[in-house]
Structure formats: structure tokens, C-alpha cells
Amino acid sequence: MKLKAVEILDKEKFRRLTGIKRTTFNRMIEILREATQLKKKKGGRNTKLCIEDMLLMTLEYLKEYRTYFHISQSYGVSESTAYKAVRWIEDSLIKHPDFALPGRKELLKSDVKYEMVLVDATESPIERPKKKQKYFYSGKKKRHTLKSQLVVDKKSKKIICTAFSNGKRHDFRLFKESKTRVHPETSILTDTGYQGIQKIHAKSKLPKKKTKKNPLTKQDKKDNRQLASGRVLNENVIGVIKRFKIIADRYRNRRKRFTLRFNLIAGIYNFELLL
Incomplete structure (x- = not known):
């Protein structure tokens, strides 16, 4: 799934596909670009996919909960690359105040x-x-x-x-x-x-x-x-x-990561209440 194929969708179909609104997606891109700049200052490697495609990959993983193998085949990368991309996107978004819970x-x-x-x-x-x-x-x-x-x-x-x-x-x-x-x-x-x-x-x-x-x-x-x-x-x-299947379906990953993903989805829900 590439960004060009998603851009032509209307608001309703975009949300059905990704699980979020387009304005939320745009805000996430801004946050990830800032995180990318910090990463480059520390000497990180350049990624094979652009930020938009990595975010789409992560949303597809959370929404549909397909395996890393199937997602990697859709984006033309290896399983390890898909895993690292999803993990970096999740870690970057959960740290930002926009997607943090009040506590x-x-x-x-x-x-x-x-x-x-x-x-x-x-x-x-x-x-x-x-x-x-x-x-x-x-x-x-x-x-x-x-x-x-x-x-x-x-x-x-x-x-x-x-x-x-x-x-x-x-x-x-x-x-x-x-x-x-x-x-x-x-x-x-x-x-x-x-x-x-x-x-x-x-x-x-x-x-x-x-x-x-x-x-x-x-x-x-x-x-x-x-x-x-x-x-x-x-x-x-x-x-x-639970529209995100990673919460509703049988969780296959390590249980330590479940808390982060649940809180991230909850933070996305709170963010979209203000839109």
C-alpha cells in the first residue's frame, strides 16, 4: 500500500482503511519528521521507505493486524525492516504530548x-x-x-x-x-x-x-x-x-508491548475528539 494510492481516497474511505482521520494522519507526519531530524543528528541510517509509507504500514498493522511477512511483501521490504519501521513509528508517536493520556x-x-x-x-x-x-x-x-x-x-x-x-x-x-x-x-x-x-x-x-x-x-x-x-x-x-484488530483479535506479540500499543490507540482516540 503506497501513499499515492491512498491520497485519492475520500475522507470516509481513508478512515475505513487506516482507522484514523486524514487530519490526524497529517499531524502524525509532522511529529515523525521532527523525530527523523533528531535521529539524523544522532547519526542514524536512512530508511528504505519514506515517512508516509512507514506510517501507513504501522496503521495497517494496528488496524488489520496482519503478520510482518504479509506487510513486508506489500511494501517490498524485508520482515526485519517492517518490524523496525513499525516499532520506531510507535515509539515516536507515544512520546509526543498530542497522543499522551492525561494520567x-x-x-x-x-x-x-x-x-x-x-x-x-x-x-x-x-x-x-x-x-x-x-x-x-x-x-x-x-x-x-x-x-x-x-x-x-x-x-x-x-x-x-x-x-x-x-x-x-x-x-x-x-x-x-x-x-x-x-x-x-x-x-x-x-x-x-x-x-x-x-x-x-x-x-x-x-x-x-x-x-x-x-x-x-x-x-x-x-x-x-x-x-x-x-x-x-x-x-x-x-x-x-477495538476497531483496531491488534486489540480485538488474539494478540501474537510479546505482552510487554501490548500496553504501549493500547495507550497509543487510546491517545489517537482522544486526539480525534478535539477535531
Whole structure:
């Protein structure tokens, strides 16, 4: 896939192909050109592909999650060249403030920016590990997974911070171990997987869970539906991120790189909210 073949596409088809808007693509090119100049000052080698083609290659890898072999054949380079190009693009973009997440500290600032935040977790399947298989096995998904926690501002729809763990870990345990703390005046909206969060944060709202002895009343069901309608925003955000198949499909790469790629895609999502 070359730049000349992509330039003729309209806005909608360009986004369907790359997963991002054209304005986002242009901004990425500017950032990568600055990174290239710094690289040349340090005495780096010239690349076989231009910056535009390397960025397209990276976006194609994240969006479609094809193997390095198939991508390298499309661009006429070796697998190692494709791997190095994708890795350099990801490292260069994630370091730039435009694609960085606000972070956990934003949730505790004295000037309260967020009236309500949504907390939820999603799972991405991985290949069966050679070691510690039980550590990554998710009883919910019935397969080995990596768990990702997102904290989203309800008003702006922006992803504030993330946290990651193995698939076996419970959602609420991940929340506690990630040390995600929210300002006392900010409300938290979660699902039933966060039973006990009200002991940590008083202004927490979550659906009421039915039991055999205490079934839900009509009012309880009505309240649960109202909470679910507010919480659906978090599911929509997760759905947008999982348009990139590298997050939705079975992850084949080293698990250490998953966090960087998830945060980069989340940063791209935040950036495009402002466009």
C-alpha cells in the first residue's frame, strides 16, 4: 500500500482503511519528521521507505493486524525492516504530548475537572503462554487474556488513564492494585464487577445485584436501566478502540508491548475528539 494510492481516497474511505482521520494522519507526519531530524543528528541510517509509507504500514498493522511477512511483501521490504519501521513509528508517536493520556494524577487535582468518570475493564485474547498459563486464564472468557482498565470522563468522552493486568485478575482487584484514586467530589459509575468500591470512594454508583433471597424490585430494575444507559458510553469507547484488530483479535506479540500499543490507540482516540 503506497501513499499515492491512498491520497485519492475520500475522507470516509481513508478512515475505513487506516482507522484514523486524514487530519490526524497529517499531524502524525509532522511529529515523525521532527523525530527523523533528531535521529539524523544522532547519526542514524536512512530508511528504505519514506515517512508516509512507514506510517501507513504501522496503521495497517494496528488496524488489520496482519503478520510482518504479509506487510513486508506489500511494501517490498524485508520482515526485519517492517518490524523496525513499525516499532520506531510507535515509539515516536507515544512520546509526543498530542497522543499522551492525561494520567491518574488528573483525577486528584484540587480543581475538579470531572463531574463523573466511568470505570470499566475489557479483555484481549492472547496465545496460550508457555509458562504460568493459569495466571492468564480468564474464567469469564474461557481463554487466556490480558485485561485492560479504562477510566473515561462522561462529559468529554476522553480516556483519562488505563491500567493492565493478567486475565485472571478480578476487575475490582485490578482497580485497587492500579492505585487509581478519584477526587472525593467526582462521581464514579461502574458495573457489578466493582462490588465494594463504595468503601473506597463514597460517591460511587453501580447496579444493584439480585440474590435468591432478595430479588430485584421494579424500582431496582428501573434504577439499573438508568445506570446502564449512562455506562454505555464506556462500552462505546471500548468498541472504538477495538476497531483496531491488534486489540480485538488474539494478540501474537510479546505482552510487554501490548500496553504501549493500547495507550497509543487510546491517545489517537482522544486526539480525534478535539477535531
